[in-house]
Amino acid sequence: MDLRSATMRGVQSLAEAGIAHVPAQYIQPPQTRIGFSLVKHNNIDIPTIDLDPSQSKQLVREAIGSACRDWGAFHVINHGVPIPLLDEMRSAGLSFFERCSTQDKLCYACDPNLAATEGYGSKMLQSTDTAVLDWRDYFDHHTLPLARRNPSRWPHFPPSYRHVVSEYSDHMKLLADKLLAIISESLGLPSYVIGDAVGEFYQNITVSYYPPCPQPDITLGLQSHSDMGAITLLIQDHVEGLQVFKDGQWITVLPSPHAILVILADQTEIITNGKYKSAQHRAITNASRARLSVATFHDPAKTAKISPARELVNESSPARYREVIYGDYVTSWYTKGPEGKQNMDALLLKC
Ligand SMILES: O=C(O)CCC(=O)C(=O)O
Numbered sequence: 001m002d003l004r005s006a007t008m009r010g011v012q013s014l015a016e017a018g019i020a021h022v023p024a025q026y027i028q029p030p031q032t033r034i035g036f037s038l039v040k041h042n043n044i045d046i047p048t049i050d051l052d053p054s055q056s057k058q059l060v061r062e063a064i065g066s067a068c069r070d071w072g073a074f075h076v077i078n079h080g081v082p083i084p085l086l087d088e089m090r091s092a093g094l095s096f097f098e099r100c101s102t103q104d105k106l107c108y109a110c111d112p113n114l115a116a117t118e119g120y121g122s123k124m125l126q127s128t129d130t131a132v133l134d135w136r137d138y139f140d141h142h143t144l145p146l147a148r149r150n151p152s153r154w155p156h157f158p159p160s161y162r163h164v165v166s167e168y169s170d171h172m173k174l175l176a177d178k179l180l181a182i183i184s185e186s187l188g189l190p191s192y193v194i195g196d197a198v199g200e201f202y203q204n205i206t207v208s209y210y211p212p213c214p215q216p217d218i219t220l221g222l223q224s225h226s227d228m229g230a231i232t233l234l235i236q237d238h239v240e241g242l243q244v245f246k247d248g249q250w251i252t253v254l255p256s257p258h259a260i261l262v263i264l265a266d267q268t269e270i271i272t273n274g275k276y277k278s279a280q281h282r283a284i285t286n287a288s289r290a291r292l293s294v295a296t297f298h299d300p301a302k303t304a305k306i307s308p309a310r311e312l313v314n315e316s317s318p319a320r321y322r323e324v325i326y327g328d329y330v331t332s333w334y335t336k337g338p339e340g341k342q343n344m345d346a347l348l349l350k351c
């Protein structure tokens, strides 16, 4: 197979072509390879917080407060989202990637020259780009506000696909609202403070598909980054691959099929004036099993001005970040690339 045309069709075609060596554009430099930094397996896991209404609200606030401070990411269980819906969402995504023909998938191809367009894609090398490519294909859906939601742009297969994504989107929004309220309260603020600072949610749902990779030691499924919006809700299948960076180590997030992973994103770090940090995370590859995740991003409008909440700024705790227009932040993220937390570092004020 012509490797160039296979690359245009995403990494799944490369994997299915049975290559033994990945094309050069997918090879990570030594410092971002998985062998470079410490990886802890299974002996520490990120916190799990039970949101069942029978739990003490005060204890839940405290548990969320420490998870946000220490990790920037945590699992929630008894979150109110029907478990069958989580399974339906994973299985709809998997059917698109594994049961649709390449030709069918390409009907939904997003414009590779534009950032964050809706549809099916894989990171492409731009002519000026020196970034290493991720071993990942994806389908991005624009789901909220409702005016952005156009299910006719989403896969027609399996037949339930469009209905499942719409229902999933609605449930994720409710959960994101609830979590931002508890996160505000965990800082001693009224429940509306962070939600009001973010404003109306712009929600995107990205299904990521990581085919088996013949050289997992020198590739990444998704390079290290923090999410740029306010809060991300993620589910994964039973295959390990997601890692969160904590205290100088990469920690694998063990799959937990009924749980939803909450990832604090950059705008929440700014609004909380750095009291809570966005989580740096990445996805690694493996040689034998495909992996699927579904990330639901909740972002401010591009015109929203984001700055530390006034309630958290005072003489003893001055503002640590300058105000940013969210759209400018997104542009800089796509221009400089997501690597690590470099985009947040650019907003830090010298206190
Ligand atoms: O696949 C994963 O688990 C991570 C996905 C992710 O971090 C993202 O889409 O921003």
Ligand SMILES: [Fe+2]
Pocket (backbone or CB within 6 Å): 225, 226, 227, 281, 295
């Ligand atoms: Fe992410």
